[in-house]
Amino acid sequence: xxxxxxxxxxxKRFRGLVAVDRVSFAVPQGAIFAVIGPNGAGKxxxxxxxxxxxxxxxxxITFGGGGIDGLPPDxxxxxxxxxxxxxxxxxPALTVExxxxxxxxxxxxxxxxxxxxxxxxxxRLDLYDKRAQRAxxxxxxxxxxxxxxxxxxxxxxxxxxxxxxAGLRPTETDRMVTILKQLNRETGLTILLIEHVMQAVxxxxxxxxxxxxxxxxxxxTPEEVVRDPAVIHSYLGAEAIA
Amino acid sequence: xxxxxxxxxxxxxxxxxxxxLVLMLIAPLFAGDYLLTILILILYFAxxxxxxxxxxxxxxxxxxxxxxxxxxxxYTAAALYVYFGIGPWIGLLAxxxxxxxxxxxxxxxxxxxxxxxxxFAILTIAVAEFARIGFDHLSLTGGSAGLFLPVAQYARNDLxxxxxxxxxxxxxxxxxxxxxxxxxxxLLQSRIGYFWLAIREDEEAARSLGIDTFHYKMVxxxxxxxxTSFAGVIYAFYYNNLFPEQVFPISRSVEIILAPIIGGxxxxxxxxxxxxxxxxxxxxxxxxxxxxxxEAPGIKQVFLGAMLLVVVVAMxxxxxxxxxxxxxxxxxxx
Numbered sequence: 001x002x003x004x005x006x007x008x009x010x011x012k013r014f015r016g017l018v019a020v021d022r023v024s025f026a027v028p029q030g031a032i033f034a035v036i037g038p039n040g041a042g043k044x045x046x047x048x049x050x051x052x053x054x055x056x057x058x059x060x061i062t063f064g065g066g067g068i069d070g071l072p073p074d075x076x077x078x079x080x081x082x083x084x085x086x087x088x089x090x091x092p093a094l095t096v097e098x099x100x101x102x103x104x105x106x107x108x109x110x111x112x113x114x115x116x117x118x119x120x121x122x123x124r125l126d127l128y129d130k131r132a133q134r135a136x137x138x139x140x141x142x143x144x145x146x147x148x149x150x151x152x153x154x155x156x157x158x159x160x161x162x163x164x165x166a167g168l169r170p171t172e173t174d175r176m177v178t179i180l181k182q183l184n185r186e187t188g189l190t191i192l193l194i195e196h197v198m199q200a201v202x203x204x205x206x207x208x209x210x211x212x213x214x215x216x217x218x219x220x221t222p223e224e225v226v227r228d229p230a231v232i233h234s235y236l237g238a239e240a241i242a
Numbered sequence: 243x244x245x246x247x248x249x250x251x252x253x254x255x256x257x258x259x260x261x262x263l264v265l266m267l268i269a270p271l272f273a274g275d276y277l278l279t280i281l282i283l284i285l286y287f288a289x290x291x292x293x294x295x296x297x298x299x300x301x302x303x304x305x306x307x308x309x310x311x312x313x314x315x316x317y318t319a320a321a322l323y324v325y326f327g328i329g330p331w332i333g334l335l336a337x338x339x340x341x342x343x344x345x346x347x348x349x350x351x352x353x354x355x356x357x358x359x360x361x362f363a364i365l366t367i368a369v370a371e372f373a374r375i376g377f378d379h380l381s382l383t384g385g386s387a388g389l390f391l392p393v394a395q396y397a398r399n400d401l402x403x404x405x406x407x408x409x410x411x412x413x414x415x416x417x418x419x420x421x422x423x424x425x426x427x428x429l430l431q432s433r434i435g436y437f438w439l440a441i442r443e444d445e446e447a448a449r450s451l452g453i454d455t456f457h458y459k460m461v462x463x464x465x466x467x468x469x470t471s472f473a474g475v476i477y478a479f480y481y482n483n484l485f486p487e488q489v490f491p492i493s494r495s496v497e498i499i500l501a502p503i504i505g506g507x508x509x510x511x512x513x514x515x516x517x518x519x520x521x522x523x524x525x526x527x528x529x530x531x532x533x534x535x536x537e538a539p540g541i542k543q544v545f546l547g548a549m550l551l552v553v554v555v556a557m558x559x560x561x562x563x564x565x566x567x568x569x570x571x572x573x574x575x576x
Binding site for chain 2: 106
């Protein structure tokens with residue numbers, strides 16, 4: 001399998017603080033890949049560099065064979081990366097359906113075509129029955145799925161999910177895991193998750209990268225990662241003691 | 243195309259709008275000069291309100307300097323008429339690009355350098371003020387002494403030269419308001435309309451969905467400015483005189499935004515309903531007072547202020563969303 005996304009030695013400094021320190025990894029086409037780490041590990045900074053919120057200070061990011069580091073967020077999306085926000089940002093006054101239509105219009109000229117695509121996406125994300133509600137009226141689990149739906153409607157090659165499980169109850173987490181797994185299996189969509197919740201990642205990801213203090217300390221299958229002494233010490237160990 | 247314009251509209255809303263149109267079409271048969279003047283003002287404010295609404299109501303960019311576009315349209319067409327004998331409709335072909343260019347200038351400055359929200363509003367005020375002071379000193383257009391269009395008694399209405407009875411202006415404005423309503427609905431139902439609403443609701447989220455927000459905000463300003471300039475052309479040929487102190491001041495810009503704010507920002511019926519409400523109530527109360535023998539200059543502005551206060555407190559979304567809910571007229575994109 002060829003790599004769809006390749007992150008090559010990227011770094012980001014905020015004044016004196018090195019938030020991300022020469023991190024490299026590759027996400028193969030069709031894979032579910034997760035980046036985990038304790039709070040302050042640099043996950044969100046890494047995410048934001050891929051999503052185009054800020055440019056890396058060093059290193060490079062290639063997607064689908066072309067360099068994307070330093071591109072603005074809208075161009076990143078047009079290249080085929082659909083992102084969600086950790087703190088959800090629906091368009092509150094628009095209906096659920098209109099929220100998703102906005103995404104579907106990226107590669108479609110006509111609203112009717114976008115609406116057809118939207119209905120497909122809404123069914124997949126269990127939001128079809130709520131399509132006429134205003135986004136501001138949704139509960140948090142529904143909003144989280146709306147984020148995914150909206151990103152999915154842009155027909156991405158890769159979904160970039162920022163702590164999409166955060167704040168969900170276990171049953172809701174399971175629902176999200178099932179939906180994402182189905183998406184990956186049935187459509188071959190590549191998924192890159194940045195997560196704090198370990199449990200969801202174990203059930204979902206084929207490979208996991210562990211960040212700690214901005215640096216990659218381990219990478220492997222979920223089984224390998226949980227047995228890695230460095231990971232146990234820095235991440236799981238700290239939680240187990242606490 | 244025609245069917246799409248009525249898509250998602252309850253039948254009652256269509257019927258009511260049709261009735262209003264018929265009523266407006268026959269109104270000059272019954273209205274006296276005074277009422278006709280009021281109706282012309284209402285249509286004027288409904289039209290410019292609709293144009294302003296594209297920027298604020300759809301794309302979320304607050305302009306407090308729309309008098310700039312009215313003024314540029316008015317001065318461009320009037321100067322062409324006075325100095326070169328070029329009629330208003332040809333003049334409009336110059337007025338629209340001039341105003342659109344001014345809008346593009348403000349938009350470029352603001353959106354390129356990420357000037358948003360209140361600061362954007364201040365920038366729009368500043369440019370309108372520049373224009374006011376600039377035109378005050380521009381001898382080409384008469385400076386502060388004003389620019390005057392030749393007035394004569396015309397045997398019949400000349401629609402091509404816009405010379406004639408107020409009734410002619412009334413019908414021109416009625417057509418413009420109706421076209422603006424239809425055009426804005428078409429815009430709102432199209433791809434660009436969805437992108438504007440997304441930008442209004444959350445610009446960062448809109449960008450993450452691949453929307454080139456700079457581009458679509460520019461389009462909103464340019465369309466809004468160009469549309470507004472037409473009202474300026476009508477203004478010039480209706481009043482036949484232009485003074486920078488009357489055309490460009492911020493009070494004019496504020497006047498423009500009253501109708502959509504009272505009627506409902508971001509709604510299509512709002513600017514029209516708002517113009518009726520604020521003009522009828524403030525003018526009605528004023529004439530009621532003068533009927534009782536009380537002549538208080540500026541009382542109309544006091545009524546406007548009070549009305550704005552009531553609307554902002556009691557129905558912050560505007561009169562139309564409230565009324566539409568009460569009467570079961572709400573539909574998609576009204």
